[in-house]
Amino acid sequence: MPVFTLPPLPSEDNRWKIVNGTMRKNGYARHALIEALHTVQSSFGCLDDDAIRFVAQSLRVPLSQAYGVATFYHYFTLKPPGKHTITICAGTACYIKGSDKLIAAAERKLGIKQGQTTADGEISLMIARCVGACSRAPVMLCDGELSGQMSAEQVQAQLERWAVE
Amino acid sequence: MTIEELDQIAASARSEREKFEHEINVCHGTGCLSQHSDRVKESIAQALQALGKNAYVRRTGCMGLCAAGPLVLVDPEGSLYQHVNPSHAEKIAASLDDKPVEELQCNLREHFDQQVHIVLENSGRIDPERVEDYIASDGYRALLMALNDMTPQGVVRQITESGLRGRGGGGYPTGLKWGTVAKAKGDVKYVICNGDEGDPGAFMDRSVLESDPHRVLEGMAIAAYAVGASKGYIYVRAEYPLAVSRLTSCLRDARRHGLLGNNIGNTHFNFDVEIRLGAGAFVCGEETALIASIEGRRGTPRPRPPYPASSGLWGKPTLINNVETFANIAPIIRKGSRWFAGIGSARSKGTKVFALTGKITNTGLVEVPMGIKLREIIEVIGGGVPGGHKFKAVQTGGPSGGCLPESMLDIGVSYDALQSVGSIMGSGGMIVMDDTSCMVNVARFFMEFCMTESCGKCVPCRAGTAQMHTLLTRICTGAGTMDDLALIEDLCSTVKETSLCGLGQTAPNPVLSTLKYFRNEYIEHIVEKRCRAGVCNMEAAAEVLA
Incomplete structure (x- = not known):
């Protein structure tokens, strides 16, 4: 054998x-x-x-x-992520509190669609199916760090901070 | 570890605590941590030192009222402070032995008074990673009581008599399930804790695992003793890193104290638990799909029977219960089945934890006795809809549940009552919507979720959800016709009747319930090309109509 x-x-x-x-x-x-x-x-x-x-x-x-x-499994990705990753939650509570506006703002700012990475490999825009922080909806994760009660302006401000770096 | 040794640990933990005149509990749940409650704890500790105050600062699990976070609870005074930031530390430290800090006080009596805490009795009260804290609040006593004084059959009988039903959503009687696994033939059996909380908008399991992980481990060990298993798995979502790290440290502590592993409580009972990470698949909440995932395969369900109770993980008899179900076990063993059966309604005993979110003032986690009216949860405990908006619907049960209108708010919360009006209890998500939400769009949102989460194994679910999503999108963009509506209703019944597992069988529920209670909104979208909430963009279609 x-x-x-x-x-x-x-x-x-x-x-x-x-x-x-x-x-x-x-x-x-x-x-x-x-x-x-x-x-x-x-x-x-x-x-x-x-x-x-x-x-x-x-x-x-x-x-x-x-x-x-x-x-x-959604958690696994075959594409390498950018240097920074912004994840916007699209769970039910976040959806009710207007997470679609956050996603649209991020897409506009970065010029990419959800699930994509900018051409320079700097920032990835991901969508989560619920990160379980629904009481703070709408939430986003910046490189894994959670922030709640976000507005479209705050999302854009965060992306600008990364761009300056 | 014997009961005497347990008493010793509890006594020494208590005397350790009595050295301090005050206890300051700082919430370290996910909600408060995201607002840097860890820094609050640090600055309070520094301020106490600077002022020479005799107080113990503890990090605790979730206190429930996430809307007011970060929360700080000062004992024995019982003052609860809200929206605390590091700059408040000195004030709080100085207020000990004096009057409480008025401007920070959280006076929401009605939020807490209506609640009954069984599952959450330790949440926000103990340090989740200190086993001594858990033991000092009667932790692991139930396990040792069961091992020393009860037969496995006795444990099953007590759980059966308590009337506990599965908290994952199905509501299957827990005692009956345990009895079936106990009777199943086989020398190897498994106990699985389902912590794959896929329902978006729900975070009860996450909170229990983060705030009181030992309670879940104890419940699993008692279950293993009752059914004759020696190995257990906790399946947790990879999206919950804090829960995973706290569980890992608690497993280590429990083993070190001889509360897991071989010869637990100096008896012949052996039991150990391993953590398995989920990888983001809603369907893995279904028990046969979850088993496939633990076996390292794609999480696709299989037809039942055989049920996991007779042929589950690697073909062996397997007991699967939800996190919250296991969290109920220790109190039932400790306080008796009669005590538990005395809480709740006729056919739904005990309490239920709900994640109250959406357009509601007091978002967070609440635990209420079964049978309480929905209206009480939303208007009294939840504080109603904020911002002068009008309540429109409450969604329970996530993508498998339904939306209930104002006229249904006076029903009592129980498995049967919610099902009879077209929703389900579900795992405990409760999302409140106001007049800015479009019910057709909500139905489309859930259908999109089910479409992407369908595992693709059976055709009705894979193709049906995609077709329904297309039709709902047409209606939301103003391209829908009355024929589309008829087609959706037809598809709903097909998918419901013929899908393989719970995901497909319940996927039409959000559509059916909104059609039942908010049909006029569908008609407005189709005939008048109008969305009363202003969510759907129908301008193009409306122009054509004009």
């Missing part, structure tokens, strides 16, 4: 060791696929082809299945 050997790390990058660590902790079991992809995304910012291939081979999961999981 052929003995299974683990694939080599894709590159010298130390972050691959973190990914490998998550898989080793789970005994390279197939059910660790989502956990491993979470580690890839938190280390590298997105899931690229190399990463999906590496994880799939390490866990002996068909590549199609790994790709299927990576594209099924």
